[in-house]
Amino acid sequence: MRMHENLIGIPFKYEHCWEIMIKNPKWCTKGLTKTNGPSRPQLHNSDSPAINTTFINLGDDFVKSQNINADGIERPQGRKGSKEKKRRLNDEKGVVDALNKLQYTLEKQINVNLEELEMKRERDKKELELREQIMEKEIELKERAQRMKEETYKMRMKDQELRERAQKRLEQEHIMNQHLSKLSPALQASKDNDQT
Template sequence: MVEDARKWTLKQYKETTNERTIKSLIHRWSVIQKATNKFCAKLAQVEGLNQSGMTEQDKFEKAKIMYQSLEKCSFQFEHCWHLLKDQPKWIWRATKDVTPRRKTMSPSLTPTSTPCSAATEDSVFDLETENVIENEVAELDRPMGRKAEKGKRKAQGKHAEENFQLRKMKYTLLEESRAQEKEFYRLKAEKMEYDKEKEEKKLRQEDERLRLEAEKVELAKKESDQRIMMMDVSVMPEMQRLYFQQLQREIMMRRSNARDLD
C-alpha cells in the first residue's frame, strides 16, 4: 500500500543517517510522491493512445522517455512505482474525486482502464503531511508503559550499582597496590641496610683476622729473634758464628729503628 512506500522511504533514510528529522523524511516522501504521480500521468497518456503491438514494458519505457523530456531528468523512483502501482490504496486514491475536466475525457482514459488513468499532476493524492508527522512522532515518542519504565529504572539502578561496585573494587585494588608498593620499598630498604651491616661486619672480621694474623706473625718473629739473640755464638764454628752474629746485628738495628719511629 501507499504506507509501504512511505515506510520504505523512512526506513532507507533512518538506516543511512541518524540525524534526519521527521520533517526532512516527510519532505523526501513528498518528492518521491510528486515524481511518481507525474510518471503515472505520463504512463496514463501512453495507455490512452491504445497503440497496437505495444507491451506493458514498451509502454513503461515510453512513459519514462516522456517523463525525462518533460522534467529534464530521468525517473529515479522506479522501485517506488513498483511498490505502489498494484496497491489498492493507491488505486483508490488515484481514481477517486476525479475532476470534471477529467470526466469529459475520452473513454480510453477512464479510471477503469488503469490505476494511473486519473493520476495526473493535478490529481496527486495528498499524504496529509501534518497527520503523517503526528503519526510518526507518536510512533517514535510513544510513552513507555509502567512495566517497561519500572524495568528500565531497575536496569539503570542495577547498572549504577555495578558501576559503584566496580569503582569501589578499583579503589580497593589501588589502595592494596599502593600498600604493596610501600611494603616493597620498606623491605628493600631493610635489605639494603642489612646487606650494608653484613658487609661492614665482614670487613671488620677480615680486619680482625688480618690483625690477629699480623700479631701472630709478629709474635713468631719475636720468638725467632729471641732465640737468635739467646744463642751463644762463641762455641760455634766460624762460618756459623759469623752468620748468627749478622742476624743479631740486624735484629738490634730493626728494634732500634722501631723505637725511633715510636
C-alpha cells in the first residue's frame, strides 16, 4: 500500500478489496505478492552469455499441496477441475451402473435357468411316473393275458377231458345196449362176469 502511494502519489482506493483478496487462495498461489522474490529471471552483466536462472526457495521445509496455499487455506476448485471431477464421477457412476445392470441381468438369467431346471426336473419326474404307470399297466395286462391263456388252456383241458369221458360213456352205453347174442361167446362170458 505504501508502495502504491510512493509510485502513484495517491492512496490506495481498494483497501477493502485488498483485505479479501490477500486471503484468497488463488491470489496467494498466483505469486502476485512479492514474498518469494522476483518472478523474472535476472540478467547478470558479465562476460558469459545470459543464463536463465530460476530461484528455488530452500527455506521451505514442506512441500506445498496444489490445493492449499501458504496460509493453509484450501483453494477452491476451478471450473476445469470441477468438470473433470464430475466427468470422472459420471464415468465411475456409469461403470457402477453398468456393473449393477450386468449383475442384475446375470441374477435374472440365473433365476430363469433355475426355474427352467426345476421345470425340467418336474417334467422328467412326471414323465418317469407316467412311464412307470404305463409299464405297470403293460405288466398287469400281460399277467391278465397269461392268466386268461392259462384259464383257457385249463378250460380246454377240462373240455377235452369231459369229451373223452362222454365219449367213453357213449361207448360204454353202446356196448351195454348191444345184444349179447351178437357177440362172440368169449365176450359174452366176460360181459356176464362184469355185470355180476
